[in-house]
């Protein structure tokens with residue numbers, strides 16, 4: 001009597017044979033390279049060296065060089081750098097994500113959070129040598145998010161045109177991320193705060209209800225209905241702690 005041997009299924013599929021992780025490494029290199037380039041441009045715009053961002057740029061360059069010779073070491077450098085900068089940058093980016101009308105801050109925040117999250121996912125895919133189909137899907141998602149970011153910010157900028165100064169307004173200017181040292185008004189006046197920076201700020205009078213968003217490159221009218229006195233003005237955006245002024249109300 002003859003018996004049929006049980007059928008043994010194949011251990012791998014045809015697509016698994018192509019899963020050497022190369023597609024994920026390429027995606028990781030592109031994502032981290034673009035993010036580093038954006039950070040170089042951002043540091044140039046603010047004309048300040050922010051040590052964690054500068055360190056991230058250097059580590060990314062090192063990772064991109066190393067990944068060509070020692071793939072797993074390079075993946076680890078690029079993945080861990082992306083993860084640490086994502087965690088460190090998130091508190092600063094959070095407030096910008098709700099303000100697409102300030103295009104540079106908004107775009108920088110999206111790239112610094114969503115972009116780095118995608119880079120971390122790419123690093124995990126590269127480390128695990130996952131299927132290249134997943135890398136293609138992530139690349140498509142990254143391009144879609146980039147297009148959506150530009151579209152949302154463009155529409156928001158068209159809608160957010162700020163205020164027009166009126167004849168009796170008291171003017172004050174924000175330039176290079178600084179207020180005027182002292183701003184003097186009479187109670188009942190309206191301040192015209194002209195934000196000449198390409199970055200967003202707030203005009204926040206400490207211990208009062210005046211807390212006004214100042215989108216990039218627009219002016220905003222701020223009625224000052226306060227008792228006579230001297231008040232502290234701040235910009236309450238994380239990282240803008242140097243922005244202070246004195247508001248004198250007669």
Ligand SMILES: [Cu+2]
Pocket residue numbers: 177200201202235236237240243
């Ligand atoms: Cu500010």
